[in-house]
Amino acid sequence: MLVLRSKAAKMTAYILVCISPLLSLAQMQSVSLQSLIDSATHHLPVLDQKRALVKSADAQVDNVRHNFLPSAVVADELTLGTDNGVPGSYWSFGIIPSTSSGIRSSNDYQPAFGNIAILYGQYNLINFGLKNAKVEQAKMYADVNNADLEKEIYLLKWQIAKLYFDLKKNTFQLEVDAQNVKRNEEIYKVIQAVTRSGIKAGADSSMALAELSKTRINYNQTLGQVFQLQQQLSYLTGIPQYNLSVDTTAKSDYNQSVQAILLQSDSAQNPLTDYYEKQKKVYDATEVLVKKSYMPKVLLSASTWARGSGIDYSGNFKTDPSYGLGYQRVNYMAGLTLSYDLFNGVHKRDELAVSKYNAQAIDYALQQQRLALQNANAQANDAINTANKNLQEIPVQIKSSGDTYNQKRAQYKAGIINLIDLTNASYVLYRSQTDYVRTLNDWMLANLDKAAATGNLDQFIQSIK
Known part of the structure; x- marks a missing residue:
């Protein structure tokens, strides 16, 4: 009897150790996706670096204008x-002082x-339009720096959104794992009662304890993943890790909020393509500048x-x-x-060739980026369709597996079935819950990728409360 009490005390203490991180997560004030992004855009030094380059490029526009004063x-x-001077001409070396008028027979x-x-x-x-060409090129460089900043922010938003949904998924999974631990604790208690009554052999108790230990390991692994995601978000946002918690109460509200977004298929305003389009305009402006630079x-x-x-x-x-x-x-x-330099034609031809091939290279890069976004959009659509079908089936799976587990639990207590049947039913319920968490996350990530590929990332993020 003392041994059983000792084991019960140890298991109770272990459950408290396992559940306490989950309780601490629940006690945290939940952070929204928008607040994470707002923090990140004002925290990372790389964005401040990009902003400084934008200001430098804007200042260069004024500098170019003032060069024509x-x-x-x-x-x-x-x-x-x-x-003392003598008649004759010479090339000036820049260090010979000028002597004028002093031509005499003797040195004085x-x-x-x-x-x-x-x-x-x-x-x-x-200047035959040279000033305007230089100013226009400087403006295009300023636009490129600004587009580079916007691209960096866009990619950061995408990254944080993925981490946010991964954190939400693992927090969901942590709840599922905690329920699985609790369920196996109940199974273990039932087995102990049945064993003491002589209905089942004592071996069932050992098997149940091994299964319980396995569920605890799964819980610990998921908890570790939650902490790692929190640390990564803390690095990007500057928010302390212990203040990063996500709301897991509204699991079914996302469908309506995301479906309310009219996702565009046009990626013309996507910062990921806009960056290359701005670079292309730089080379177009450079070509005009080259032509103007070799005018008289x-x-x-x-x-x-x-x-x-x-x-x-x-x-x-x-x-x-x-x-x-x-x-x-x-x-x-x-x-x-x-x-007018008589060799300007040669220099002009050479520089125009350089500008032409640079423009071609950036145009190919733009085409590649558009192709990649089209592919990402197509893959996201396929993933959304698959997830939608699975989300329709999973409620049936969860209800059926839950009913089956309750039946098997009652049958085991009555001595009708063996432990393997009961643990299999428990595993099917756990797998159904895990499938729901994974499928919901797949659906959210697919919609996120679609929004990012079509240039609607900000609109998507604003819909996530």
């Missing part, structure tokens, strides 16, 4: 040097002060300058600095400059 340079230069090492001030401005008067350039230039020198008009060097530091002459000049 007129240039205006003001400078004033004071000098002290000699004035006497220095003199000099002063020059200049105001110079230049404006690209006619018409520049308007204007300058005024003042000059002072310590060498007078007779070639005499003045030692007084005031002769060289003041301004003695003022000049101005304006002009139009037309420039």
Whole structure:
């Protein structure tokens, strides 16, 4: 008798250990799918990185516009040097100072002060559409960065939704496993009572205990999967793991909420394809820019300058600095400059070829993405049809298996059947409940994949309460 009480105490303690995580999950405040997504979109650093790139691309648009502002340079230069020059021309190396007018037969090492001030401005008067082409290309790059951010968020929403439904499935399964443990506990108690009465042999008690242990193992494995999914969601959303619990009370409301969505078959607005379409527009804009970049350039230039020198008009060097530091002459000049590189045709052809093949490559990538989404949509439709058929059959399966178990349980207590028949009935009921959980999850995931493939992911998520 003491042994039986000891075993009962151990089993009671084990049940409390198994059920306590489930109770703690039930006590948590349930989180919705939308709240998980909202947290994730403000938590992950990779999204902040994408947002910073979007801002950088927007700033580049202003930078391109400002590159076409007129240039205006003001400078004033004071000098002290000699004035010995010779006739002749040379290529300037950028380090040889300019010496003008000082052509004489002898070298004169006497220095003199000099002063020059200049105001110079230049404006690209006619750019043949180059400015607009550069600005348009910068805008297209900004659109690509924004589309990349939207694509990253879209994939994140898809991933979180899958994890959410997997967590819901495993939480459902945890309830089923807990019921299975409780059911096998009851079977074990019945067997003990029947064994003590002498109706059944003691071997049945050992077999029932082994089956009970197996159900506990299944429960522990499912509980571990729940914790792993919670940890993964915690990583993506920043919500502590112990605050992540899903509502499992409304198992039949999803059908109506999802069927209320008019899922489109058009994926034109899908962020997964929009990203490639924006990239294609970049290469289209680049092709226009290449054509405009090799047009002639018409520049308007204007300058005024003042000059002072310590060498007078007779070639005499003045030692007084005031002769060289003041301004003695003022000049101005304006002009139009037309420039064109005779080899522009070659460079233009080469760059257009590069742009053309880049555009072709991204167009193939766009076609591949559309094909993949069409395939995902077709597979989702097949999965939805299969799950719908199974969901119609499962209620019959669960009711029949439940009735069968209750009958077998009563028959075993009466000594009409053996333990194998009873455990088989219990297993069929457990399998029916598990099939319901799996099929419901398959149905939700298939609808999720269909919504994501057709660009209706946000609408789908909003329908999940």
